[in-house]
Amino acid sequence: MKKSLAIVVLTWNDFENTKNCIKSIYPQLNNKTKLILVDNNSKKNIYARTIDWIKKNYTKNYIKVKINSKLNFKKKIFLVRNKKNFGCGLGHNTGYKLAIANNFEFIARIDNDMVVKKRFFSDLLKNFQKPEVLGVSPKIMFTYSPKKIWWMGATIGNSLKFQKHMRNYPYGLSDNKKLKGIINTDAIAGCASIMRASRLKKVGLSDKDFFYGPEDIEFSRRIYDKPGSLIVDRNVKIYHAVTQSFVNFSRRRIYFEYKYRLVLIKKIGTFGDKFFGYSISFIKFFLYCFFFMNKKHKVKIIPVFFAIKHFLERKFGDYDRKVGPIF
Numbered sequence: 465m466k467k468s469l470a471i472v473v474l475t476w477n478d479f480e481n482t483k484n485c486i487k488s489i490y491p492q493l494n495n496k497t498k499l500i501l502v503d504n505n506s507k508k509n510i511y512a513r514t515i516d517w518i519k520k521n522y523t524k525n526y527i528k529v530k531i532n533s534k535l536n537f538k539k540k541i542f543l544v545r546n547k548k549n550f551g552c553g554l555g556h557n558t559g560y561k562l563a564i565a566n567n568f569e570f571i572a573r574i575d576n577d578m579v580v581k582k583r584f585f586s587d588l589l590k591n592f593q594k595p596e597v598l599g600v601s602p603k604i605m606f607t608y609s610p611k612k613i614w615w616m617g618a619t620i621g622n623s624l625k626f627q628k629h630m631r632n633y634p635y636g637l638s639d640n641k642k643l644k645g646i647i648n649t650d651a652i653a654g655c656a657s658i659m660r661a662s663r664l665k666k667v668g669l670s671d672k673d674f675f676y677g678p679e680d681i682e683f684s685r686r687i688y689d690k691p692g693s694l695i696v697d698r699n700v701k702i703y704h705a706v707t708q709s710f711v712n713f714s715r716r717r718i719y720f721e722y723k724y725r726l727v728l729i730k731k732i733g734t735f736g737d738k739f740f741g742y743s744i745s746f747i748k749f750f751l752y753c754f755f756f757m758n759k760k761h762k763v764k765i766i767p768v769f770f771a772i773k774h775f776l777e778r779k780f781g782d783y784d785r786k787v788g789p790i791f
Contacts, residue, residue, distance in 0.1 A: 468496035468568070469568060470559070470570070470571050470661075471493075472500045472502060472559030472560060472563065472571060472574070473486070473575070473576050474502045474504055474576060477507055478510075479510050479514055481705055482576040486541070489574070489580055492580070498537070498568075499541045501541060501542070501543045501544070502546065502559045504549050505546050505549045522541055526540065526542070527539045529542045534566065535566045544559070544562060551676055551784065552654070553674045554785075556573055556669075560664060560669050564665055570589065570659065572585065572659075573654065573656070574656055575655035577607075577655075578703065580702055581701065581703075587697070588697060591697055594692075596689070596690070598659065598694065599660070599695075600695050601649070601653040602698075603700065604702055605701050605703050606706060610703060613643070614704050615631070615655075616696055618653075619649075624733045624737040625740035626744060630681065643698055647695065647696050647698065649696045650685075651680065651694065652680070656704070663687055664687070673781045674727060675724070675781040676720040676724065677724025677728070679724070715766065716767070719770055722771035726771070749768050752765050
């Protein structure tokens with residue numbers, strides 16, 4: 465028998481946000497809606513703190529499981545731990561596999577720094593009454609500025625060519641009555657989405673070549689079938705604390721974002737995307753070197769150099785999982 469919805473939440477060294485996320489999701493769990501919490505090999509003390517809190521608050525409704533477990537549907541929360549930090553996309557795959565193995569019809573991916581409101585999942589699931597809909601995301605608001613929009617759809621266009629963010633609206637756009645309704649999108653949001661499990665079984669799960677970065681765009685392009693298969697329901701909101709695994713604009717974050725943007729071009733780009741995207745990446749690096757006296761550019765020189773070098777050497781996700789942080 466198919467179970468309605470598996471909600472996959474990935475956590476890594478972030479107890480407070482994970483706690484708030486679980487607290488917001490828990491009231492919506494029932495006999496057909498379950499939470500799969502995947503710990504991406506957090507530090508032992510943080511992992512233990514998370515388990516202690518779950519035990520204290522949900523003792524009768526949670527259980528630790530393994531990736532190949534047959535789930536006990538009397539429980540509501542299933543906790544599985546990755547043996548190492550697999551990164552973002554591959555880390556989620558543990559939860560996806562568990563959901564697919566247990567015949568869930570839909571799989572939600574919710575980042576651990578998200579907070580959901582009442583009826584969030586049931587409202588989003590209504591969109592799947594149309595059989596052509598394969599994936600849906602809500603309108604994502606800033607947690608600490610709840611009237612400001614963080615995300616409401618992706619537009620690829622020439623973004624790959626010119627190394628731009630895939631949106632045709634600014635960050636922090638004020639919400640208003642005109643920004644409602646259902647719209648098509650080129651990609652659903654990796655941090656907040658619901659997908660048909662049957663589609664994931666057909667196209668595969670998150671690509672292991674990514675560790676941190678735009679793996680959700682590549683994943684979305686495989687889920688995509690035709691206009692209308694990926695949508696944003698702007699009538700449904702979720703709240704995002706926009707927590708970063710890397711503090712501020714660190715060299716490590718610069719390295720990952722630059723390298724995996726190149727990987728994304730390689731994966732989904734046209735010939736023109738690759739010609740212009742790769743060229744502009746090299747041009748930007750030389751400009752950083754030329755204007756090295758500028759502090760903003762100077763900090764980028766070393767991480768961008770290694771990002772390009774490792775991209776050319778095909779040192780992608782497996783490399784980062786094996787070697788660990790180089791900054």
